[in-house]
Amino acid sequence: MSYIDIVPIGRIEETTLISLKHNLIKAFKIQTRIRNCPIDASAVYDPIRNQYNSSGLLVQLIKDIPSGTLKILGVTELDLFIPIFTFLFGEAQLNGPGALVSAHRLHNPFYGIPEDEGLFENRLLKESIHELGHAFGLIHCFNLRCVMNTSTYVEEIDQKSSNFCRACEQGILHWKNEHLTD
Amino acid sequence: MDHQKVRILIVDDEFSVRDSLYNWFKVEGYHVDTAENGTEALRKLQEGPWDIALLDIKMPGMDGIELQKHIKRIDKTMVIIFITAYATVDTAVEAMKDGAFDYISKPVDPDKLSVLIRNAVNHRRLVAENIQLKQKVEELSLQDEIMGESPQIKKIQEMIEVVAQTDATVLIRGESGTGKELVAQAIHAKSNRRYFPIISINCGSLAEGILESELFGHEKGAFTGAQYKRKGKLEMANGGTIFFDEIGNISPKMQMDLLRVIETKQFTPIGSNKVINVDFRVIAATNTDLEKAVAEKNFREDFYYRLNVFSIPIPPLRERTADTPLLARYFLEKYAKSMNKKVTEISPEAMKVLTQYDWPGNIRELRNTIERALVVVGKKNRIEPEDLNLHALSKQDSTETDSLEDLERVHIQRILEKNDGNISKSAEMLKIDRVTLYNKIKKYNLQR
Numbered sequence: 001m002s003y004i005d006i007v008p009i010g011r012i013e014e015t016t017l018i019s020l021k022h023n024l025i026k027a028f029k030i031q032t033r034i035r036n037c038p039i040d041a042s043a044v045y046d047p048i049r050n051q052y053n054s055s056g057l058l059v060q061l062i063k064d065i066p067s068g069t070l071k072i073l074g075v076t077e078l079d080l081f082i083p084i085f086t087f088l089f090g091e092a093q094l095n096g097p098g099a100l101v102s103a104h105r106l107h108n109p110f111y112g113i114p115e116d117e118g119l120f121e122n123r124l125l126k127e128s129i130h131e132l133g134h135a136f137g138l139i140h141c142f143n144l145r146c147v148m149n150t151s152t153y154v155e156e157i158d159q160k161s162s163n164f165c166r167a168c169e170q171g172i173l174h175w176k177n178e179h180l181t182d
Numbered sequence: 183m184d185h186q187k188v189r190i191l192i193v194d195d196e197f198s199v200r201d202s203l204y205n206w207f208k209v210e211g212y213h214v215d216t217a218e219n220g221t222e223a224l225r226k227l228q229e230g231p232w233d234i235a236l237l238d239i240k241m242p243g244m245d246g247i248e249l250q251k252h253i254k255r256i257d258k259t260m261v262i263i264f265i266t267a268y269a270t271v272d273t274a275v276e277a278m279k280d281g282a283f284d285y286i287s288k289p290v291d292p293d294k295l296s297v298l299i300r301n302a303v304n305h306r307r308l309v310a311e312n313i314q315l316k317q318k319v320e321e322l323s324l325q326d327e328i329m330g331e332s333p334q335i336k337k338i339q340e341m342i343e344v345v346a347q348t349d350a351t352v353l354i355r356g357e358s359g360t361g362k363e364l365v366a367q368a369i370h371a372k373s374n375r376r377y378f379p380i381i382s383i384n385c386g387s388l389a390e391g392i393l394e395s396e397l398f399g400h401e402k403g404a405f406t407g408a409q410y411k412r413k414g415k416l417e418m419a420n421g422g423t424i425f426f427d428e429i430g431n432i433s434p435k436m437q438m439d440l441l442r443v444i445e446t447k448q449f450t451p452i453g454s455n456k457v458i459n460v461d462f463r464v465i466a467a468t469n470t471d472l473e474k475a476v477a478e479k480n481f482r483e484d485f486y487y488r489l490n491v492f493s494i495p496i497p498p499l500r501e502r503t504a505d506t507p508l509l510a511r512y513f514l515e516k517y518a519k520s521m522n523k524k525v526t527e528i529s530p531e532a533m534k535v536l537t538q539y540d541w542p543g544n545i546r547e548l549r550n551t552i553e554r555a556l557v558v559v560g561k562k563n564r565i566e567p568e569d570l571n572l573h574a575l576s577k578q579d580s581t582e583t584d585s586l587e588d589l590e591r592v593h594i595q596r597i598l599e600k601n602d603g604n605i606s607k608s609a610e611m612l613k614i615d616r617v618t619l620y621n622k623i624k625k626y627n628l629q630r
Binding site for chain 2: 049055081082083084085086087088091092093094134139140150152153
């Protein structure tokens with residue numbers, strides 16, 4: 001059996017993780033499980049920026065990959081950065097095993113408006129599928145409704161759907177044909 | 183420009199910057215590579231063309247500013263974006279003066295970088311298109327129709343080459359149909375102003391008020407009927423060339439106005455109080471005897487001298503008959519191609535008719551004759567004398583046996599063609615009134 005592993009980094013609501021798991025199974029048609037993994041976020045903390053280095057977390061995330069794991073998705077409430085950028089919604093290794101998504105800037109209160117749990121979970125799902133899409137070899141898509149369309153601010157996440165366009169869907173199928181035997 | 187075809191080179195001594203930008207561009211679908219110093223960057227630049235280079239300003243050894251200079255020597259169209267820390271923003275601004283496209287300060291907002299790269303790709307595409315269009319203009323400029331082997335036309339070609347390299351005002355003189363506008367276009371196409379427009383205006387065909395409005399433009403409501411603001415041809419020619427055709431026919435007031443514009447390169451549109459500065463080259467053409475017009479006080483002397491800086495006289499076709507076969511074959515090839523006809527030659531008999539005819543309408547008449555012949559030639563593959571419709575007009579055919587009526591018909595047709603069908607001019611030349619001319623045209627069933 002092959003799995004997508006969801007690895008919570010820090011505290012994440014269980015209901016959120018379970019909802020994410022079910023929706024990822026629907027999106028990728030691959031079994032998905034929630035797995036705990038020791039990640040030392042303090043090692044990648046930058047006190048000047050008050051943020052966590054995303055690439056550093058990814059390295060820890062893919063350090064020991066269990067057999068049967070196809071892809072690992074780290075999910076965190078931490079605010080992520082890479083040195084060149086002010087922030088990141090997520091990061092992934094193109095055609096690699098690891099992907100990481102930050103919920104920090106997906107909550108409405110970050111932008112000074114009341115929380116909307118449904119909207120938050122929808123944003124987290126889209127960004128999770130998006131980053132995992134990169135791990136399955138997909139690059140950004142020009143189709144504005146496709147989940148692989150690039151999002152550099154939260155309104156763009158809201159504008160796109162949580163589905164792959166036909167071309168990206170084909171890309172995922174192609175990856176599965178190349179890498180999965182069952 | 184397709185994302186996957188865009189090649190981006192990242193040059194930064196900091197691994198984390200190179201790595202993060204590499205990954206970010208990779209998932210965007212760009213072809214991307216990295217170099218950790220100027221030397222490695224220059225080596226990668228030799229491997230193939232790059233569209234965009236992101237350069238760190240502060241690097242050990244060769245810094246970004248020095249690297250930019252080397253890159254510009256290799257490919258001056260490459261888009262260069264500097265990556266800078268806050269402390270080096272001033273340096274980045276300096277680098278932009280040396281031709282860099284933009285700079286980003288670390289850390290950059292992902293959205294800003296996304297927009298910046300999109301703009302850089304568009305910029306690169308526009309530069310490439312611009313280069314292609316310039317090449318196209320150069321190619322088209324070479325396809326001029328001022329052709330011939332006669333000494334007269336060779337002399338004109340030499341004069342065009344010489345004067346095109348200067349900004350001097352040119353006065354082209356010649357009969358109607360000799361190709362004065364083509365000469366003006368050739369001068370423009372070979373000049374440094376060729377990437378800007380050449381704007382032509384036929385001064386002889388417009389009433390003074392309309393000519394004024396056409397040249398100077400007007401504001402909305404400047405006069406009855408001026409419903410919108412309109413840019414004048416003088417303003418449209420900015421950077422390029424303005425060609426005044428039939429300059430000998432403009433009124434004394436317009437001569438004065440144009441003299442002022444040519445002298446000062448400034449004018450005010452009708453109904454406006456805003457002075458507009460323009461920069462254009464002036465080429466004028468006339469088929470009238472300007473010296474006589476000056477002597478008769480119909481043409482301002484100062485305006486005449488201002489225009490007559492470099493004069494190109496174009497001989498009528500009858501004075502360079504050696505060029506007729508060449509021109510005839512050129513028009514045959516041109517129109518056969520556009521009409522999709524398989525007519526490849528002109529018979530020796532037809533060519534004899536063409537060379538013996540005196541062409542009062544000059545090259546324009548020759549062109550029209552060949553074009554008309556191609557219409558009537560049917561399925562034949564060569565033009566014969568009967569296709570030319572020149573029998574009645576040919577010198578050879580105006581023999582002593584012709585009646586007075588025949589000669590009158592031929593002469594009127596010739597004068598009409600010479601004046602492009604203009605009744606007033608033709609009547610004046612024939613020294614008859616317009617009504618008489620109309621009657622004769624009707625009587626002989628002549629074409630205007």
